[in-house]
Amino acid sequence: MGALVTIMPGFADDLVIFDSVNVRFGRQEVLRDVSFRIPRGETVVIIGESGCGKTVTLKLIVGLLRPTLGRVTFDGRVLTELGEQELARERLRIGFLFQGAALFDSLTVFDNVAFGMRAIGVPEDDVAGRVRQHLREVGLPETVEAKMPAELSGGMRKRVGLARALALNPELMLYDEPTTGLDPVMSDVINELIIRARRRSPMTSVVVTHDMHTVRRVADRVIMLYPLGRLRPTEPQIIFEGTPKQLSLCSDPRVKSFVEGDAKSQAEWMPELSLSGEPTGDSMSSLRELSQYRRPHERAAED
Amino acid sequence: MLAKGATVRAVVRLIEDWVVNALVGLGDWVLFSLSTLRWLVTRRPYPRTLTPVLVTVGQQSAGVVVVTGFFIGMVLAVHSYGQFKKFGFTTWSGSLINASVIRELGPVLAAIMLAGRVGSSMAAETGTMRVSEQIDALACLGANPIHYLVVPRLIACMCMIPMLTLMADLGGVFGAALICVEVYGVEAHDYWRHSRDFVQMFDLFTGLVKAFVFGSLIALISCHRGFRSRAGAEGVGRAATESFVLSFVAILVADFFLALVLNKLGDAWAQWGRW
Secondary structure, three states: OHHOOOOOOOOOOEEEEEEEEEEEEEEEEEEEEEEEEEEEEEEEEOOOOOOHHHHHHHHHHHHOOOOEEEEEOOOOEEEHOOOHHHHHHHHOOEEEOOOOOOOOOOHHHHHHHHHHHHHHOOOOHHHHHHHHHHHHHHOOOOOHHOOOOOOOOOOHHHHHHHHHHHHHOOOOEEEOOOEEEEEEOHHHHHHHHHHHHHHHOOOOOEEEOOHHOOOOOOOOOEEEEEOHHHHHOOOOOHHHHOHHHHHHOOOOOOHHHHOOHHHHHHHOOOOOOOOOOOOOHHHHHHHHHHHHOOOOHHHHHHH | HHHHHHHHHHHHHHHHHHHHHHHHHHHHHHHHHHHHHHHHHHHOOOOOHHHHHHHHOHHHHHHHHHHHHHHHHHHHHHHHHHHHHHOOOOOHHHHHHHHHHHHHHHHHHHHHHHHHHHHHHHHHHHHHHHHHHHHHOOOHHHOHHHHHHHHHHHHHHHHHHHHHHHHHHHHHHHHHHHHHHEEEEEHHHHHHHHHHHHHHHHHHHHHHHHHHHHHHHHHHHHHHHHHHOOOOHHHHHHHHHHHHHHHHHHHHHHHHHHHHHHHHHHHHHHHOOOO
């Protein structure tokens, strides 16, 4: 089986390669012809509005979702060509911090962090020491070990999730909205932990976020995805790819408005939205009009 | 005329969509079940995942199942006694009641009770894990979600539901005896003698086979609905409801086919004089 797996030649420095990836759920297209490479050791931040396919991109990298078309390559191996066992083995090389931390409700903090180690057969005598070490690394005291996830605050849950993901010493670390829902101080703590994790061991990281502070602190390179619903069929979905500095200088109004947190770019498809902050008459009628609104090229297509 | 044609087309399209969705759902469930069976026979479950499920399914459901069986027996006794009394065969009422309880009502009603109690809880639990990405986290940490979550639940239902059915049977037998012997004054010796003569070992075997199949269906349907749960509280709630409704229908359909097969088998065994 292993011999049949395609090994992508010539890109030894690229850990992850997206090659013309399309993803469709039923009638809804989420990613269209997305291609990019993530070299080893680089921290790539993927930004974009909600629903543009950022989390889907992360789940494709770890093989939790399969592309409808195109291929995703991890360390030279095409994920869709791997068998169940091989895919499970590859996944152990990847750490994933989920948006809500995804801690197992029925297990204590200790058992959550120990989970992956036990799954790969780390001797039980070594597990306790390693769990404590990883909890210390994310700034959590030993007293949290016996707590259940429901007893933890949002920031603590994220840190336990990070300790659990780092416990397997992954080569690639995926972060899905690591600072969403946290206060500014805790957000900065998480950003600092991402930087420290990378410093401690050579690691490639992919961070999905809306948070421009996180982008500026952790990114080597930034990729911005745009929702397909607001793109013409021929427009590429990746509307920006470059360094954080290039991002701040980018003149594309869609990128600019995202970086500056400004709704002006939305005005084109939200005709009744008042940018002065004042409500424009009956909100229900505005919503009705908005639901019936078509962008100019959509109107042209319908005509 | 045109409006009528459009309505017919809309109805046909609706039926077509429903049939296609039902077939896709059935196919997905079959693949899910085959994957579970493959993990069941190829790798032992972790004791730390199996034991809590065994306790939840078995111990925590025992009381409600016994009470259900007890009242089924009593209700059957009330109805049967009146009919047998017309012909003067009240001492034979136990034979009909006990055969019905052990062969049919014990397994079916215990399974329906457990589909509501255990199956819905399994669907809600796995559905919550799906929407909070815990199932994805399992896969990322080297554990196969089907092996880790579904196999222990399947084993628990396959082992514990037959045992719970036995308890429901006992509850039903004693409930019926209480009404017939203590309330209606049927002669106890004859009541039990006729029951013993009429109810065969094969009836007990039939009931346990049904319980085993119903238990497997409950676990596979409930976990499948949980794994395919949609996001949000509504999605999890819908998964729990669907798991009960589908389990209920599956139990009745399976009961019909099992009755056909097991009756034939029973006749064959009787001819060989084994039972």
